[in-house]
Amino acid sequence: MNLKDIFTRAGAGTIYILVILFGLLGGRFSFLAVFGTILGSGLFEFYRMVEKDTTHAISKIFNILMGVVIFISVFLYLESINIYLLPVFILTYLLILIASAIFLRRDDILHGIIYSVFGQVYITMPLSLLMFISYSPDMANNEYNWVPVLALFVFLWVNDTAAYFIGSLIGKHKLIEHISPKKSIEGFIAGIFFTLLASLIFSRLYPGFTPIFWMGLSVVVALFGTLGDLFESLIKRTCNVKDAGDLIPGHGGILDRIDSLLVAIPAVFLYLILFHSF
Template structure:
């Protein structure tokens, strides 16, 4: 990679990080539009990938609009502005898919429905969980707090960076090369170690949460973040693509940047739920 490409990659990566931080640190009214846009781009890239070899019967525009609408109505639900819109949006989406199975006369309509629902489960649902944990899991007297979401993204960034550099320097043993040939066992272990160190730093900076909380949280994000990265690599390999998109120069698309987060979020939600439940007892 030449100097110009490195510079472009660094600038694009910095802008991406700033946008994420604004969405997390700016409060819920910044979180909503920024992550709705991230969701929209992520869904676009996913549905464009699965349409690489054939045009599916259900429009990707419909799926993208539906995903963003579900995300927005989840926000209304959590804000207690409208408690009916969220389940109504999900029901309307599913009914539209069911009706398409009846009305559309194509042999591959079931495949299109499966792709449609999977895209929402893969991208929309985890980002809804990101919003949910920001409302529910914090030890601060606030309705919405950035700490859980910020921790997940920072842990992912530390894990990916450590795995990449340590793997490039000393990585000799391939880690699931069938899916991701560049990943190494050494990089995988380094990612876990440095992410746990980042957890210890969080324990020092935010002592409202105990040290064991941060260490376990960091470990969970590291493990499941790596799985998320591998899963998106599997999708791209299936469709013979290097990147999911080109929105972020030098980094690929939005989906390439949030792939680790998408699997780490459900795991983090379960960890937070279990930890806080045990803490209450």
């Protein structure tokens, strides 16, 4: 990677981080706008990638619109503006898919339904859960609070950065070579170590929870964030593409930037439930 590429990658990455921070720190409406846009872009890249070699009976535009509508209905549910739209839109989406299987005369219709639903489970559900995390009663009396989501992003960024640099410098043992040849065991361990250090800083800045809570959260993020990165690499290899898109110079598409996030979010959501239970 030459110097120009490094500056391009660093500049695009900085802008991405600033957009995420604006979405988090700007309040619930900026959260809705920023992550709703990320959701729509991620769904577009996913369905375009899956449709690379063939077209599907179910329109990707329909799937993208329904994903965004469901995301907005989650916001309306959490704001207690309308608690019925969320189940209504989810059920409507499923009923349309089932009806399409009956009325559309195509041999690949079942495959189209599977790819449609998987896109929503893979992208729409985690980003919707991210909004639930931001309204977690454990953190802010069921009002919008950016602290847990900021922690999630910071831990992901620390893990990815440490794993990349340490892996590039001293990485000799491949983590899972057949999926991601560049990832090393040394980088993986370094990512967890530095994420744990970041969790100790969070425990000092936000002492409402114990250091054990923050350390546990950081390990969950590091482990499942790495899993998410590997999973998207598997999808790209299956679809025979290098990047999911080209929206972010030097990084690829939106999906390439949020791949670790998409698997880390459900794990963090489950962690918060279990931690609250005990």
